[in-house]
Amino acid sequence: MNTNELVRKSVEYRRKILKYIVGANAGHTGGSLSCIDVLNVLYNNVLNVSPETAKSPTRDRYIQSKGHTVEALYVVLADQGFFPESDLETLCQYKSHYIGHPTKKINGVEQNTGSLGHGLSLSVGTAISAKLDDLDFRVFTLLGDGELPEGSNWEAALLASHYKLDNLCAIVDKNTLQISGPTADVCNTDPLDDKFDAFGWAVRHVDGHDFDALQAAFDALPFQAGKPSLIIAHTVKGKGVSFMENQLKWHHGVPNPAQYEQAMSELI
Amino acid sequence: MGDVITTTSATYLANLDVFSGTLQKLAATNRNLLVVTSDSRGSGKLVPFAQNYPKQLIEVGIAEQNLVGVAAGLASTGKNVFAVSPACFLTARSFEQIKTDVAYSNNPVRLVGISAGVSYGALGSTHHSLHDFAALRAVNNLTIVAPADNFESEQAIRQAAELDTPIYIRFGKKPMPLLTEANCPFELGKGRLVRQGDDLVLIATGETVYPALQAARHLDNVHGIQASVVSMHTIKPLDYELLARVAAKGSPIVTVEEHSIFGGLGEACASFLMSNGYRNPFRIMGIPDEYTVTGSQTEIMDHYGLSESGIADRALALLNNQS
Ligand SMILES: Cc1ncc(C[n+]2csc(CCOP(=O)(O)OP(=O)(O)O)c2C)c(N)n1
Ligand SMILES: [Mg+2]
Numbered sequence: 001m002n003t004n005e006l007v008r009k010s011v012e013y014r015r016k017i018l019k020y021i022v023g024a025n026a027g028h029t030g031g032s033l034s035c036i037d038v039l040n041v042l043y044n045n046v047l048n049v050s051p052e053t054a055k056s057p058t059r060d061r062y063i064q065s066k067g068h069t070v071e072a073l074y075v076v077l078a079d080q081g082f083f084p085e086s087d088l089e090t091l092c093q094y095k096s097h098y099i100g101h102p103t104k105k106i107n108g109v110e111q112n113t114g115s116l117g118h119g120l121s122l123s124v125g126t127a128i129s130a131k132l133d134d135l136d137f138r139v140f141t142l143l144g145d146g147e148l149p150e151g152s153n154w155e156a157a158l159l160a161s162h163y164k165l166d167n168l169c170a171i172v173d174k175n176t177l178q179i180s181g182p183t184a185d186v187c188n189t190d191p192l193d194d195k196f197d198a199f200g201w202a203v204r205h206v207d208g209h210d211f212d213a214l215q216a217a218f219d220a221l222p223f224q225a226g227k228p229s230l231i232i233a234h235t236v237k238g239k240g241v242s243f244m245e246n247q248l249k250w251h252h253g254v255p256n257p258a259q260y261e262q263a264m265s266e267l268i
Numbered sequence: 269m270g271d272v273i274t275t276t277s278a279t280y281l282a283n284l285d286v287f288s289g290t291l292q293k294l295a296a297t298n299r300n301l302l303v304v305t306s307d308s309r310g311s312g313k314l315v316p317f318a319q320n321y322p323k324q325l326i327e328v329g330i331a332e333q334n335l336v337g338v339a340a341g342l343a344s345t346g347k348n349v350f351a352v353s354p355a356c357f358l359t360a361r362s363f364e365q366i367k368t369d370v371a372y373s374n375n376p377v378r379l380v381g382i383s384a385g386v387s388y389g390a391l392g393s394t395h396h397s398l399h400d401f402a403a404l405r406a407v408n409n410l411t412i413v414a415p416a417d418n419f420e421s422e423q424a425i426r427q428a429a430e431l432d433t434p435i436y437i438r439f440g441k442k443p444m445p446l447l448t449e450a451n452c453p454f455e456l457g458k459g460r461l462v463r464q465g466d467d468l469v470l471i472a473t474g475e476t477v478y479p480a481l482q483a484a485r486h487l488d489n490v491h492g493i494q495a496s497v498v499s500m501h502t503i504k505p506l507d508y509e510l511l512a513r514v515a516a517k518g519s520p521i522v523t524v525e526e527h528s529i530f531g532g533l534g535e536a537c538a539s540f541l542m543s544n545g546y547r548n549p550f551r552i553m554g555i556p557d558e559y560t561v562t563g564s565q566t567e568i569m570d571h572y573g574l575s576e577s578g579i580a581d582r583a584l585a586l587l588n589n590q591s
Contacts, residue, residue, distance in 0.1 A: 092390035094563040099392035114394030149329035180307045187329025
C-alpha cells in the first residue's frame, strides 16, 4: 500500500476499533489507537502472512506482547481476511471465542497473550527455531512501554543477542503512559536505546504515526547483521481522537454515545 | 434451625473497597505500614491511599516477581507490608518469590490478590486466578484466606496486619451483601457457621458464600430442606474442628468455590474427611478443568452452576441420589 492508502486504512481501523469497543462495552482504547499505525504497516506492507499461509512453517510471525490492545489486532486480522469482520460483533460476549486478549482460537493469532512480559521470550524461541531450521521467516513482537519492567523482557533481550537473532524485530509502543501514570513516573526505563544497545541490539527511533518513517525502518531490517533489531515507536496514546490523546483515563475507557459520535466525527 | 445470623440491609461495597478503606485506617496510625503495587493501585482501589499516604506506597512498575521480592525485603526490616497485585499474576508469575522469599524465609508479607477468581470475566484465562488456592496450599508457612463479605474483609485485613507470618488474601471486585451482624466473631483459621440445618451442609469460601446461603434459603422455602452453611474464609489452615462438627451427622456435603475443582477448598475438605473416616455423600463445585467460557463474571459463574439455583440444584441431586 502507498502512504495515502495507509493513511485511509488507519482511519478505517480506528473507527472499527471504537465501534467494537463500544459494542463489547470493554476494551483498551488508548493503547489500541497508539499501536494501530504500526500494525497497519506491518500487516499491509511487511509481514509475509495471509489467511492462505496462516499455518505455513515459513510465514512471518507477529506476536503481540501487549495483548490487552487486542482490538487493534482483531480489526486488522479481520481486514486481512483471517475471519469475517462480523464475528467481532460478539467480542467479549457470552460464549464468544473473541475474548479481550489475543487467543489462538482466532485464526491468525500466533500466541495467547494478555499477561505482560511474555511476547519477547516467545519471539526469541520462535526466532531461534528459524535459525536452527535455516528458514528465512522473521519474527516481530509489539511491547508496551509500561510492560518493560517485567524481568523476563531483559532475560529474553540478553538471549536474543547471544543467539545473534537478526531475524527478530521488537517494537516498543512508546506512548509514555501506562495505567497508574506516565511510565517515567511509575518505573522509569529511559534511556531505552542505551539499555538495548548495551544488551547487544541495534536500535532505531521512529515516529510511530509516520507511515513513511515506519516503512523505512521495516525496510531497513535487520539494522545490523547478527543483531536483533529494536524499533522504539514514539506514539500518542489515544491517537486520532482529540479528547483521548495522552489521557490516562482512556487506557481502558469506553466512549459513551456522545463521545463515540464526537470521535467518529474526528475520524474521517 | 435457619439462619444463625440475619443478613442486614446496609449498602454493600466490594470487598476490595473495604480492603483499601481498612488499609487507610491502619496507615493513619501506623507509619510502618507500606503498600507495594505493580501498576495496580487503580485496580486495587488504592488511588486515595496513594494520595493520602504517598510515602507509604512503593510502586515497582509492571513487575510482579520484583514486587514480591521487594516486599519480602521490606518485611525483613520490620515493615508491615501489603503487596497488592491482581491475584492471577501475583500467584502465578511470582510463585517462586512467594515460596522462597516470603514463605521459606518467613518474611511476613501480606500478599493481597485482587480481582480474584473470574472477576476479570471476558478478559480471559490470563486474568483468571483459578489456580491460586491449589498452588499456594502446597507452600508451607502461608495462611490462605478468601473473605466472603465486607465484615470478613475488614477483619481479615486487621488480623493480617498483626500476623508475624506470611498470609495470602484474595478479593473479588463485585459488591457483596453482608452475611453477618458486626458483632459476630471472625478469627483467621476458624470457619463461620452462618446457617444451621441437619439435612445438608454447604461449605463455601469467598464470594461464593452468599449464593450458597441464598441456595440454602431457597431449599428451605421451597423444599423444606434445612441446610447448614459454612463460610470457610480460611482455606489454610483449614478449620478441622468445624468440619468434623458439621460432618458428624452424615449429611451430604457440597463445597463451593470460585476456583478450579482441583486443589482448592473442596479437595482440602475431602482430604480431611476421607482421612478421618467420614463417609458423607460429597460433591465439589467449582470451575471444571477447562479454559472457561467467555463472559462476564456472573455469566461464567452461572454457566458452571456457581449460582443460587445451580448450587440448589446440585444439592438436590445429591440428596435425591442418596435416597
Ligand atoms: C503481567 C501483567 N501485569 C499486569 C497486567 C495488567 N495491565 C494490563 S495493561 C497494563 C498497562 C500496560 O501499559 P503499557 O505496557 O504501557 O501498555 P499501553 O500503554 O500500550 O496500553 C497493565 C498493568 C497484565 N496484563 N499483565
Ligand atoms: Mg504505554
